[in-house]
Amino acid sequence: MRLCLLLLLALCGADPTAAARSHSLRGSWSIRNANGSLELPGEVPGCVHMALFQRNLIQDPYYRFNDLNYRWISLDNWTYSKEFQIPFDISKWQKVHLIFESIDTVSEVLLNNVLIGKTNNMFRRYTFDITHVVKALNSIEVRFQSPVSYAAQQSRAHTLYQVPPNCPPSVQEGECHVNFIRKGAF
Ligand SMILES: *[C@@H]1O[C@H](CO)[C@@H](O)[C@H](O)[C@H]1NC(C)=O
Ligand SMILES: *[C@@H]1O[C@H](CO)[C@@H](O)[C@H](O)[C@H]1NC(C)=O
Numbered sequence: 001m002r003l004c005l006l007l008l009l010a011l012c013g014a015d016p017t018a019a020a021r022s023h024s025l026r027g028s029w030s031i032r033n034a035n036g037s038l039e040l041p042g043e044v045p046g047c048v049h050m051a052l053f054q055r056n057l058i059q060d061p062y063y064r065f066n067d068l069n070y071r072w073i074s075l076d077n078w079t080y081s082k083e084f085q086i087p088f089d090i091s092k093w094q095k096v097h098l099i100f101e102s103i104d105t106v107s108e109v110l111l112n113n114v115l116i117g118k119t120n121n122m123f124r125r126y127t128f129d130i131t132h133v134v135k136a137l138n139s140i141e142v143r144f145q146s147p148v149s150y151a152a153q154q155s156r157a158h159t160l161y162q163v164p165p166n167c168p169p170s171v172q173e174g175e176c177h178v179n180f181i182r183k184g185a186f
Contacts, residue, residue, distance in 0.1 A: 021093070023086055025140070034077040045102070048078050068173060075149065080142040086134070096134045100126040103142075105183040106150040110141040120150070121182040147181055154180035 031042040031051050042051030052058045052073070061070050090096060098109070098116065105122040108115060112135060117128040155166070155177040168174035178185060 021088060023084075023088075025082065025084060029080045029082045032079050032081075042080065044080065044082075047104075048073055074175070075146050077146055077149075078144045080144070081140065083137070083139045085137050090134060090136065094131075095129065096131045098128045098130045098134075098140075105147050105181060106145045108143045110143070112138055113141075122184055123182055147183055148175050151175070151177035151181040 026044055028041050029044050030039065031048060032039040038052075038057070040051055040055050040057070042048065049058065049061050049070070053060065058070055058073075059066055061067055098111065100109075100119065103119050103122065103126060105120060107119045109117045109119070109128065111130055111133045114133045116130055116133055117126065119126050155163070158180070163179055165179075167176035168178075
Protein backbone atom coordinates (compact mmCIF):
# COMPACT_ATOMS: atom_id res chain seq x y z
CA MET A 1 0.00 0.00 0.00
CA ARG A 2 1.18 3.48 -0.76
CA LEU A 3 -0.20 6.83 0.22
CA CYS A 4 0.42 9.41 -2.43
CA LEU A 5 -0.96 12.85 -2.80
CA LEU A 6 -0.29 16.05 -4.56
CA LEU A 7 -2.10 19.23 -3.79
CA LEU A 8 -2.65 22.39 -5.67
CA LEU A 9 -4.46 25.45 -4.48
CA ALA A 10 -6.11 27.27 -7.33
CA LEU A 11 -7.48 30.75 -7.01
CA CYS A 12 -9.88 32.11 -9.58
CA GLY A 13 -10.17 35.86 -9.88
CA ALA A 14 -13.41 37.90 -9.82
CA ASP A 15 -12.53 39.12 -13.29
CA PRO A 16 -13.17 36.12 -15.58
CA THR A 17 -10.32 37.20 -17.84
CA ALA A 18 -7.89 37.21 -14.92
CA ALA A 19 -5.59 34.22 -14.91
CA ALA A 20 -6.09 31.79 -12.03
CA ARG A 21 -3.29 31.78 -9.52
CA SER A 22 -2.10 28.62 -7.90
CA HIS A 23 0.00 27.67 -4.92
CA SER A 24 1.43 24.19 -4.66
CA LEU A 25 1.42 22.30 -1.37
CA ARG A 26 4.23 20.02 -2.50
CA GLY A 27 7.14 19.60 -0.15
CA SER A 28 7.59 18.71 3.48
CA TRP A 29 4.57 17.57 5.49
CA SER A 30 4.27 15.94 8.86
CA ILE A 31 3.05 12.31 9.10
CA ARG A 32 1.73 10.45 12.13
CA ASN A 33 0.09 7.08 12.72
CA ALA A 34 -3.22 6.50 14.55
CA ASN A 35 -1.94 6.29 18.13
CA GLY A 36 0.84 8.85 17.68
CA SER A 37 3.67 6.37 18.37
CA LEU A 38 5.22 7.44 15.05
CA GLU A 39 5.57 11.02 13.95
CA LEU A 40 7.94 11.96 11.14
CA PRO A 41 8.42 14.33 8.22
CA GLY A 42 7.35 13.14 4.77
CA GLU A 43 7.41 14.52 1.26
CA VAL A 44 4.40 15.24 -0.94
CA PRO A 45 4.17 13.74 -3.50
CA GLY A 46 5.28 10.65 -1.65
CA CYS A 47 4.09 7.85 0.55
CA VAL A 48 4.33 6.54 4.11
CA HIS A 49 6.67 3.67 3.19
CA MET A 50 9.10 6.12 1.58
CA ALA A 51 9.01 8.43 4.61
CA LEU A 52 9.67 5.52 7.01
CA PHE A 53 12.44 4.20 4.75
CA GLN A 54 14.17 7.60 4.57
CA ARG A 55 14.22 7.75 8.40
CA ASN A 56 15.65 4.20 8.61
CA LEU A 57 12.50 3.07 10.41
CA ILE A 58 12.02 0.30 7.86
CA GLN A 59 14.29 -1.49 5.39
CA ASP A 60 13.60 -1.75 1.66
CA PRO A 61 9.99 -2.97 1.50
CA TYR A 62 10.66 -4.71 -1.85
CA TYR A 63 13.42 -6.93 -0.42
CA ARG A 64 12.45 -10.62 0.09
CA PHE A 65 9.48 -10.89 2.49
CA ASN A 66 9.66 -7.35 3.81
CA ASP A 67 6.25 -6.61 2.30
CA LEU A 68 4.82 -9.09 4.81
CA ASN A 69 6.92 -7.76 7.71
CA TYR A 70 5.64 -4.28 6.97
CA ARG A 71 1.97 -5.19 6.62
CA TRP A 72 1.28 -3.21 9.82
CA ILE A 73 1.83 0.00 7.82
CA SER A 74 -1.23 -0.64 5.66
CA LEU A 75 -3.29 -1.70 8.70
CA ASP A 76 -2.63 1.56 10.54
CA ASN A 77 -4.33 4.92 9.81
CA TRP A 78 -2.04 7.76 8.82
CA THR A 79 -2.50 11.52 8.96
CA TYR A 80 -0.61 14.00 6.80
CA SER A 81 -0.61 17.57 8.10
CA LYS A 82 0.93 20.88 7.23
CA GLU A 83 0.65 24.58 7.95
CA PHE A 84 0.89 26.95 5.04
CA GLN A 85 0.54 30.57 4.10
CA ILE A 86 -1.05 31.79 0.88
CA PRO A 87 1.56 33.96 -0.83
CA PHE A 88 -1.02 36.39 -2.22
CA ASP A 89 -3.98 38.38 -0.90
CA ILE A 90 -6.91 35.91 -0.92
CA SER A 91 -9.54 38.61 -0.27
CA LYS A 92 -9.14 39.62 -3.94
CA TRP A 93 -10.24 36.19 -5.21
CA GLN A 94 -13.83 35.02 -5.70
CA LYS A 95 -13.22 31.28 -5.53
CA VAL A 96 -10.54 29.17 -3.92
CA HIS A 97 -10.22 25.48 -4.72
CA LEU A 98 -8.12 22.79 -3.14
CA ILE A 99 -7.17 20.27 -5.82
CA PHE A 100 -5.78 16.78 -5.27
CA GLU A 101 -4.21 15.65 -8.53
CA SER A 102 -3.97 12.18 -7.02
CA ILE A 103 -4.81 10.77 -3.61
CA ASP A 104 -4.46 7.15 -2.51
CA THR A 105 -7.13 6.41 -1.31
CA VAL A 106 -9.58 6.74 1.60
CA SER A 107 -9.34 9.99 3.50
CA GLU A 108 -11.03 12.89 5.21
CA VAL A 109 -9.63 16.33 4.43
CA LEU A 110 -9.73 19.05 7.08
CA LEU A 111 -8.77 22.65 6.52
CA ASN A 112 -8.49 24.81 9.64
CA ASN A 113 -10.29 22.00 11.51
CA VAL A 114 -13.28 22.07 9.14
CA LEU A 115 -14.11 18.88 7.21
CA ILE A 116 -14.05 20.03 3.58
CA GLY A 117 -14.26 16.69 1.80
CA LYS A 118 -13.71 12.96 1.65
CA THR A 119 -11.96 10.76 -0.88
CA ASN A 120 -12.34 7.06 -1.70
CA ASN A 121 -11.13 6.64 -5.27
CA MET A 122 -7.46 6.67 -6.23
CA PHE A 123 -8.24 6.93 -9.95
CA ARG A 124 -9.68 10.44 -10.04
CA ARG A 125 -8.80 13.99 -9.26
CA TYR A 126 -10.61 15.77 -6.42
CA THR A 127 -11.50 19.46 -6.26
CA PHE A 128 -12.91 20.98 -3.08
CA ASP A 129 -14.30 24.50 -2.79
CA ILE A 130 -12.55 26.07 0.21
CA THR A 131 -13.52 29.70 -0.44
CA HIS A 132 -15.20 30.10 2.96
CA VAL A 133 -12.63 28.20 4.98
CA VAL A 134 -9.30 29.37 3.64
CA LYS A 135 -7.36 32.09 5.49
CA ALA A 136 -3.99 33.75 5.07
CA LEU A 137 -2.43 31.17 7.42
CA ASN A 138 -3.88 27.65 7.25
CA SER A 139 -3.57 24.20 8.72
CA ILE A 140 -4.45 21.20 6.58
CA GLU A 141 -4.92 17.61 7.72
CA VAL A 142 -5.50 14.59 5.47
CA ARG A 143 -6.64 11.66 7.59
CA PHE A 144 -6.14 8.39 5.73
CA GLN A 145 -7.99 5.29 6.82
CA SER A 146 -6.27 1.93 6.31
CA PRO A 147 -7.42 0.72 2.88
CA VAL A 148 -7.55 -2.81 4.30
CA SER A 149 -9.92 -1.85 7.12
CA TYR A 150 -12.01 0.31 4.74
CA ALA A 151 -12.45 -2.53 2.24
CA ALA A 152 -13.48 -4.91 5.04
CA GLN A 153 -15.96 -2.32 6.37
CA GLN A 154 -17.49 -1.86 2.89
CA SER A 155 -17.78 -5.61 2.43
CA ARG A 156 -19.54 -6.03 5.80
CA ALA A 157 -21.96 -3.21 4.95
CA HIS A 158 -22.85 -4.81 1.61
CA THR A 159 -25.43 -7.43 2.65
CA LEU A 160 -27.67 -7.64 -0.42
CA TYR A 161 -25.63 -10.21 -2.34
CA GLN A 162 -22.18 -11.82 -2.34
CA VAL A 163 -19.32 -10.20 -4.26
CA PRO A 164 -16.69 -12.92 -4.64
CA PRO A 165 -13.90 -13.50 -4.02
CA ASN A 166 -13.64 -12.42 -0.38
CA CYS A 167 -9.90 -13.11 -0.19
CA PRO A 168 -7.20 -14.07 -2.70
CA PRO A 169 -5.62 -17.56 -2.47
CA SER A 170 -3.47 -17.65 0.68
CA VAL A 171 -0.33 -18.42 -1.37
CA GLN A 172 -0.57 -14.87 -2.76
CA GLU A 173 -0.37 -13.33 0.74
CA GLY A 174 -2.73 -10.58 -0.44
CA GLU A 175 -5.39 -8.53 1.31
CA CYS A 176 -9.12 -9.34 1.32
CA HIS A 177 -12.04 -7.46 -0.29
CA VAL A 178 -9.99 -5.65 -2.93
CA ASN A 179 -13.16 -5.45 -5.01
CA PHE A 180 -14.62 -3.02 -2.45
CA ILE A 181 -12.06 -0.27 -2.94
CA ARG A 182 -11.11 1.82 -5.99
CA LYS A 183 -7.38 1.51 -5.55
CA GLY A 184 -4.33 0.24 -7.41
CA ALA A 185 -3.87 -3.44 -6.62
CA PHE A 186 -0.25 -2.97 -5.57
C1 LIG B 1 0.66 2.14 18.41
O1 LIG B 1 0.61 1.65 17.06
C2 LIG B 1 1.73 0.86 16.70
C3 LIG B 1 1.64 0.60 15.19
O2 LIG B 1 0.38 0.08 14.82
C4 LIG B 1 1.74 -0.40 17.54
O3 LIG B 1 2.86 -1.21 17.18
C5 LIG B 1 1.85 -0.01 19.01
O4 LIG B 1 1.74 -1.17 19.81
C6 LIG B 1 0.75 0.96 19.40
N1 LIG B 1 1.02 1.46 20.75
C7 LIG B 1 0.08 1.55 21.68
C8 LIG B 1 0.52 2.12 22.99
O5 LIG B 1 -1.08 1.19 21.50
C1 LIG C 1 -8.49 3.20 11.70
O1 LIG C 1 -9.72 3.87 11.44
C2 LIG C 1 -10.84 2.99 11.38
C3 LIG C 1 -12.04 3.82 10.97
O2 LIG C 1 -12.17 4.95 11.76
C4 LIG C 1 -11.01 2.32 12.73
O3 LIG C 1 -12.10 1.42 12.66
C5 LIG C 1 -9.74 1.56 13.08
O4 LIG C 1 -9.84 1.01 14.37
C6 LIG C 1 -8.53 2.50 13.03
N1 LIG C 1 -7.28 1.74 13.20
C7 LIG C 1 -6.35 2.08 14.07
C8 LIG C 1 -5.12 1.23 14.06
O5 LIG C 1 -6.48 3.02 14.84
